[in-house]
Amino acid sequence: MSRGRANAAGGGHPVLDPALAPPFPVAALPVLRNSQLRKNVAHATDVIQAKRARVVAEKDDWQALRNAGAAIRDHVLENLGAYLEQFEERCTAAGGTVHWAADAAGARSIILEILRQEKAAEVIKIKTMTSAEIQLNPFLEAAGVKVFETDLAEIILQLGEEEPSHIVAPALHVNRSQVREIFARRMGLKDLSDDPQALTAAARNYLRRKFLDIPTAISGANFLIAETGSVAVVESEGNGRMCLTLPRALITLAGIEKVVPRFQDLEVMLQVLARSATGERMNPYTSLWTGVTPGDGPQRFHVVLLDNGRSGILARKTERQTLRCIRCAACMNACPVYRQTGGHAYGSVYPGPIGAILTPQLMQMHHAQSLPFASSLCGACYEVCPVKINIPEVLLELRSQVVNQERRQALRFFDPMYVGLRVANLLFSRAWLFHAAQRLGRIGLGFFTRGDGWIHSLPSVGAKWTQTRDLRGLPSQPFHAWWAERGRKPMKEAK
């Protein structure tokens, strides 16, 4: 998929396949040097965060909604098999066809098979991150099916040959003049202005005929409702309604965790989702449909239920909460790391804090192992999460798994970090060794400590610290010595 051309992300083309992407610190470097990209990301995340804060503050029952949201999602995950089977039964009874895909390759071939039955050479698509996860578009294009994305942000990415950098606003790293350039070039509109109104109108004209003419559509799902077999899609532009209403055949790709027990559960989910995602009290359009309705909408309807690593996450106690996620992206907007790097550095279609825990787990911890470390553990993500996923807790769990995997490797035995940690382990376990090390350290570091009590530069590995920040010199008296002495002195002096 390498396209080898410069784009708005600067430098090379970002790689969003976790199996091939460079580690986070390497991938983040070109972004940190790209001030335009950082400005675009900072502006967009600031705007969404301010809007979110306003509409969340006006809900007196926000914490109760979060608690209910988390409880509903946990209940679903605990009983996932039962609810999926109920969904399958009810959706089938309503005229839909349910398919099960164990992995990405399985889902891709099911979808292609349906498209072949439909004799579809072209397909219109609603934004779905799940399809990006299974790399559906390049697969379909290679099989000779032309894919038209219909979400404005996805059109920007598709025509600009960009990669998504956010799960709700995937083109948030591209600004209006860059959009103008892409549309002018790819739609042949030389006189296009960079006014968002004009750009939006250009997208409307570009797609109008396609909506009316292309009889096959692919969508994702925000919620599957077990009780009724219905599917719900949450959107803003109306491109979703077009794809869900006009075609003759519809394929919906959904992760197995997307199910909720009952129609009524949407009273919680719809209240928290839009407020968290776009800072609106409600998104412009939410559609719900049940199988096939004669005379209204597609008359052939398929749901593809995708596992692709999700059942493995389900099996783990601390990590299971990852699957509560309803993909609102509030965590990335709030994350001090994401706000600096944008999404491409994460090397996955799922960036930000949720991506940092979801991606390595979807890869069975074989890839994307630098992601659990791409966080300051400040907890801002947990605070804004509408279903209360304790992302820092999962990050720590994944970090320990990465470290436990690494230190068992022979090659890592002599790695300075692991040598250092083994030495520390030994020193901290015996008081006399610890005191001796402190005495040695005070003598050693004394050579580097300046008159102001700070160490400004250290040689060798120590330089890694002092290159970017100073280090406080060791005090002349360690705490335990001061404590022991304190007992022998009169109280007022000890103050």
Added chain:
Amino acid sequence: MSAAANSRRQVLERIRAATPNSAGTAEQGASAWNALPRGYTRVGAMTADARIQRMMERLREYDAEVTECAPDELPAAISAQLAASGRLKFVAPPGTPPAWMVTAAWQIAGLEWNIDQCDAGHGLTTEEIEQAEGVVTAAFCGVADSGTIVLHHSATEGRRVLTLLPDWHLCILHSSQVVETLPEYFARCQQPPALVTWISGPSATADIEMTRIKGVHGPRFLNVILVRDLGDNKIQQ
């Protein structure tokens, strides 16, 4: 065993192994579902009047145009809205009360009504709906808290495509249909509906620099007439 049945069995087996305490069926999980904490606001505390005011205020924040009328003034109010829109070609669902249409047809020269007789097998084609300049429908419910209009696509609300392709949507909402909170709407659904569209303002996007732009693919204009049918026919100025 076919490949399809095989991957179904494989996925379900993995899920069952990962959730040893799972209920066997959704029905068996019902008591646990009933016990889920629901401490959020179910029923609002506003007076009927405050609720209607809130509904109108939130609709206007989405750039929807809202007017009010008493029940007997509705035909004239519809006619006034259609005239003000400057449009002439309208579509309407099969269950639209004739009274909603005749006054406008009589008052506005050149006005065209196209009824989507889909239940009688004479539904409009997609092209015919696309050619319409506007659509007039009823609604199932209004949710004041978020300024949301809910369509269940009954005979007075129209097929989904009917309120999608025309650029201008006039929605008739009665104050007795307006609830304060979203859970109150769900409480009004005795049976879960098969088709729902929740509409909150006209079609919009914020994909370019988070600037909200009206009208991408859905109707660019949403107009609402609130009919005061709750006994309180006085219209607040």
